[in-house]
Amino acid sequence: MEKYIAIGNPKGNSLYALPLNKEGTKADTVYHFFERTFGRIRAVYASPDGTVYMATSNRDWNPNGFAEENDDRILQIKKVDKSISTANLVLKAKIASNTKEMRSEGEILYTNYCASCHKPNGRGLTGTYPSLLHNKVVEGETAEFIRLILHGKNEMPSFSFLNDKDLAIVLSYVRKKFASKGKQISKDDIKKERVNH
Template sequence: MKEVLIKAVMVAVAAFAAAASSPLRAQEMDGKSLFLKNCAACHQQTGKGIPGAFPALAGSKFVQGKGTDVASVLLKGRGGMPDFSDSLSDRDIATVLTFVRSNWGNKADGLSEADVVTLRTTLGIDPFGNSMMSNKH
């Protein structure tokens, strides 16, 4: 009986690892984790924001609009939102925006790391990792 239980647990762990290691699933999980760590305090786990304080991302025309416009906000900040140019890598910015643009009813294409690198250059923002340690967040 103990041997059967051990084998069942091993099969379950292997199945979980296989599901989590698929590239799409891994990116989705990374995007959600990044969102929860960096964005949810203001925009809430549901993406609905806090009316009058932090805008909703769920169902947002801006969020679903031009990807570079949304990425610019993360790179430069806007209004009361800080910039994340020194605290999130280009890959992380692309990953979190891909998550935000495809959740809570949003149906927009994701961004690639290359998209963010190009935008960073266009905006004249130093490449990620070239600045001294940041304490923005």
């Protein structure tokens, strides 16, 4: 029987399952389940009979909208016999996409690092997290935008732990998705600001 490691990913809004090799020492693949379905998945537990339980953590804020009373719950995942008449009412773990287009690296990075505050639609939360739509910093000077992301400011944390390539991808994605203007950002742009500051 194949063994897995299951990890809740609050920022990525999904359950990660990593199939282990025969020795149980390595995982080369990651499967994502329940993406953007229940919000932030905080904890996962697998019982000896194979039933998996996961707990959500949305009451502080829900990345898919505003926190609601029933946002936090414990969910049970188990195999369902297809012959049971209610089987068609059970939510499938792997949600079929309604588009043939693959999610871009930029969208994945944005979901993992930005969407919990700025929301998937970039509108943020009034009075708490600024909107990215037509934002002066996002649309403005490239160096200023990069410095904000590298060093943070006030409640905005530093994202300097991300490598130059990933930073260039996510910042270019933000500009393309939410700004009406602003040039694409390159790895060299990021590297230059790291060296200068």
